[in-house]
Amino acid sequence: MSNRIRAKINKALNDDNLRGALGRFANDYLGSRAKAYKGRNFEDLRDIIAERKNCSAQKMEELAQQFKKNAEARGAKVFIAKTAEDAKKYILDVALANKVEMVVKSKSMASEEIHLNKLLQENGITAAETDLGEWIIQLAGQTPSHMVMPAIHMTRDEVADYFSKETNQNLSPDIPQLVQVARQELREKFLTAGMGISGANAAVAETGTLAIVTNEGNARLTTTLPPIHVALVGMEKLVEKFTDVGSVLECLPRSATGQQLTSYVTMITGANPTNLSDGTVGTKDMHIVLMDNGRTQMRDDEKFNQALQCIRCASCLNVCPIFALVGGHVYGDVYTGGIGTILTAFFNDFDDAGELQNLCIGCERCKEVCPGKIDIPGLILELRNRVTAKQGMPTSQKFLLNTVLPNRKLFHSMLKVGSKTQKPFVSDNKIRHLPLFLAGMTEGRSLPALAETPLRDQLYRLAKPKKSKAKIGFFGGCLVDFVYPELGKAANKVLKNMDMEMVYPLEQACCGVPAGHLGATDAHRKMAKQNIEAFEKANVDYVVTVCPTCTSSLKHEFVELLKDDPAWADRAEKFADNVFDFVEFVAKNTNDGKDLGLKSIKESVTYHDSCHLRRHLGVIEEPRNLIKEGGMELKELQWPDRCCGFGGSYSIRYPELSQPIMDAKLEDITNTGAETLSTACPGCMMQIGGGLDNKKSSINVKHVVELLADRLTD
Amino acid sequence: MADFDKLFEQFKTAAEAVSAQVYRVKDLNEAGSLLSTLVEEDGAKKLAAASSPMVDKCLNTANLNIEVKTDDLRKNAEDADFGLSELDMAVAEIGSLQQDCTDLNKRLVSMLPHTHVAIVRTDSLVANLLEAMAKIDEIKDNIPGYMAFITGPSRTADIERVLTIGVHGPVKLKVIFVDNPGGDSNE
Known part of the structure; x- marks a missing residue:
């Protein structure tokens, strides 16, 4: 990450107003959104939007022509602008003429x-x-920090200062009064302006209609009072049918601001009556600029075309843990947040976007709320792949990913050396300080020490059931193999109680995610093949892991990586069909733990949803059911599904972002008063466990598999 | 036949939740006297109205001792306290009104004055937004040039996310439902 962006991050992190406003909004937003969608099936609604928008994007040029024909038949002039320059020239020419x-x-x-x-x-x-927020930032000479709330980063005092300067008055920071000042100042401008420029939220091809959604009433005045109206509309706003606007309206205000509908929805078809400059009533000089500027290129890209399903609600920003910390300015001056990074790559600057994609922690909350069903984190990863393909990867990283990760023995021996040299820094089995260049890793968090003996070297001690119903291949993954081998042993205990035999194929490698998420697709693919082969040889009925990140790589990403390789596609599919996250596997095969015969041991437990388990794999209720079945009291977190800030190597690359996210999580955990924090992900365990240890908290951190094993006999 | 009583109650709850005031009267005579009361309560001095069958009848029966303008509205709506116009449809679930406002006057009186008084037929109530959109879709070959959905008065939360009512559009929205507008009524 460049120093420029790093500096912007630090500036944002030190801006208390911004942090406060964004933090409060991130909390409030979820409630108002849920309320606005009450009684509606969001999944059904977004299925429709995704389908309608995708269908429109496929025939963007054809719809543009149809729109042009229909709007022109109603007296508008429609210009189709290929580039930003074309659009600018057209609008300027109208104004000058x-x-x-x-x-x-x-x-x-x-x-x-x-x-x-x-x-x-x-x-x-x-x-x-004339939008209040936009006017504020215009007076302040700034750029929007949020697509829907451009001035969310500013306080009433700052606004009062800018308004005072603009109006030569001494205004107090009273919000209703400031809004009235804006009303008066801008009313004068509305009445005297020679031209109004608006955007649009939808452009209907079959009728030539523009739909504009606003709250303040400024779009109505902009499109009514001046004798000329120019609407500048991105071609992704084109929809085929009038009823498609209804679908967009069902989601846009609900997702954007938690409103059932904005105060105003304006629908304009063609040129309408207006007051001309001489005061008489005549027909408006109506211009519509349909702008391509990278949109057809995006449509022709088989991976990125889904980004055209965006309806610009900004809900992806509102739920993003990184955006909640740094706000929009870090992302550049136009489109912000995750979707902004993707749009920027196509509409503005690929290299800028290439840098910004690093900010994504991969928690996938945005994907869960997107009304356009856009796989935003997936596209960001794809952006990363393309950046890596374009710029290459540093040699040291290449060596690590291509040589060390697939080679278990080499990786292991390197780690062993590491675990010996780490000794001076280890106390209570936690690493508390690291020498210089790794110092960032232990900022606010202790790291667990590497296991003395990795799981692979402890296998001979694992007990087996007398009679085996099924043979289970255990996929360790780096963290379990080398840091938390006890999780593998606990898994074996649980499986034994289910009369299943657990085996650990030694040829297994890393799941490949660290490589894949750095854009090293080839290395990821290599590990996919190595792992599939290892488990095929072991001849197992199922493959389970206690790491949801590994599960989702094995179950989903391998299939994707190998789908175009005829020798491997079927093998990957077959392998994936039998891969399960451990918690899900146990819940499924033991009637939510009821058939396990768990001893009831009292323990008050809170549960943190791992992003990957909850959102990649959709495992939500199973761990909770198992916890309750074990006689534990489950004390839910206020925000159980919020990221812990780990994100794999993210926490090492951006400790300054990872830590505040973790701190919020720790506070939430502490507030429950539970004795134990449970989760079903070793990465989250490492992050949260390290954070609690650093705060000298007495709260235990346990994987769900450990809670179960505690309640079983060998 | 739709249950307009139920739809009205739904509308009222939803519209009041977004800071509109909602009234219901039997006919346009009652609408006229309600308008007089509202004007008096507010202390309004000038009213600008967009002429239409319901608005004209309402004004005829109202007993207004203030300046009432129905022409040259660009000038007259700007400094009017009240704007009066007829709306075409009401959406019960979300408290929204729909209007064909291709007629410039309808736009001016609903945008510029401090208070917008909207008159709408009770039997124009539909259940939800998609139903309203479907009705408009039926006339899409001849779609009005300028249409609006109006939900409450204008609002913003652009300063510190504090909800503030009344920005560029009206500060107040008062909706009068008329059960029996006379003449072409279904009832």
Whole structure:
């Protein structure tokens, strides 16, 4: 990550106003969103949006022509702009030809995308933003920090200062009064402006209609009062049918601001009556610019075309743990957050986006709430792959990923050397300090010491059931093999009680995620083949792991990586069919633990949902059911599904972001008053366990498999 | 036949939740006297109205001792306290109103004055937004040039996310449902 972005991150992290506002919003948003969707099936709604938007994107050019024909039949002039430059030139020409001196604008991300205000100003035309948030940041000379709430980073005091300066008054930081000042100041501009510029939330091809969603009423004034209206619309806004607008309206306000509908939805078809500059009523000079600027290129990209299903609700920002810390400015000056990174890559600058994709921690919360069903984290990963393909990877990283990770023996011996040299820093089996260059790793968190004997070297001691119903291949994964071998032993105990035999094929390698997530697809693929082969040889009925990240690599990513290789595609599918996360496997095969014969031992337990278990694998209720079945009292966290900040190597690369996310998690855990924090992911265990240890907390950290093993006899 | 009583109650609850005031009257005579009361309570001095059958009848029966304008509305709506217009449809679930406002006057009186008084037929109530959209879809070959859904008065939360009512559009929205507008009524 460049120093420029790092500096922006640090600036944001030190901005208490920003942190406070974003943090409060992140909490409140979830409640208002849930309330707005009450009685509706979000999955059904987003299925429709994804299908309709995708269908429209496929025939974008055809719909643009149809829209043009229909809108022109109703008196509008429609210009299809291939590039940002084309759009800018057209709009400027209209303004200059009509001797426009002032433009009023209602919020348009497309106009931000092409930096339209700058162009107008360079040509002596005043462009007044009329959305309150946009006006504030315009007066402050800043850029939006959020797509829906552009000035979320500013306080009422700052706003009062800027308004005072603008109006030559001494205004107090009273919000209703400040809003009234904006109303008066901007009303004057609405009444005198020669041109209004708006965006649109949808453009209906079959009718030539634009739909605009607002709350403040500024879009209505912008599109009504001035004699000229120019609507700048990205081509991804085109929809085929009028009823498609209904589908978008069902989700857009609910996801954006938790409203059932915004105060105003304006639908404009063609040129309408207006007051001309001489005061008489005539027909508006109506221009619609349909802008491509990278959108057809995105559509032609088989991976990225789904990003055109975005309806710009910004809910992906609202649930993003990283965005909640740093806000939008870190992401550049137009589209922000995860989806912003993807849009930026196509509409603005690929290299900028290439850097920004690193900010994603991969928790997948955004994917869960996206009304367009866009796999935002998946696309960010794809962006990473392309950046790596374009720029290459540092040699040291290449060696690690291509040579060390697939070679278990080499990896192991390197780690063994590591575990010996770490001795001076180890106390109570936790690493508390590391020498210089690794110092960031132990910031606010102790790391568990490497196991004296890895799981693979303890296998001969594992007990077997007398009669075996099934042969289970245990996939260790790096953390279990080398750091938490006790989880493997606990798994064996549970499986033995289920009359199943556990085996550990020694040829297994790393699951490949560390490589894949750094953009080293080839290394990931190599490990996929090695692992599939190892388990095929072992001739097992099922493959289980206690690490959900490994599970999802084995179950989903291997299939994807090998699908185009005829020699491997079927093998990967067959392998994947029998891969299960351990918790899910146990719940399924023991009637949610009822058939396990667990001893009831009292323990108050809270449970943290691992991002990968919950969102990659959809395992949510199973661990909770098992906990309750073991006689434990389950005390739910306030935000059980929020990321712990680990994200694999993320916590090492960006400790400054990882730590505050972890701190919030630790606070939530502590507030429950539970004796034990349980989770079903060794990565989360390492992060949370290290954090609690660093805070000298007495709360235990246990994997669900350990809770079960505690309640079983050998 | 839809249960308009139930739909009205639903509308009222939803619209009041977004800071609109909702009334229901028997006919346009009652609408007129309600309008007089609202004007009086508010202390309004000027009303701008977009002429339409219901609005005209309402104004005829109202006893208004203030300035009432129905023409040159660009100028007259701007400094009016009240704007009066007829709406076409009401959406019960979310408390929204729908209007064909291709007529410039309808837009001016619903956008510029401090308070917008909306008159709408009770029997125009539909259950939800998708039903309203489906009705408009039926006339899509001849779709109005300018249409609006209006839900409560204008609002913002752009400063510190504090909800503030009344930004560029009306600060107040008062909705009058008329059960029996006379003439072409279904009842």
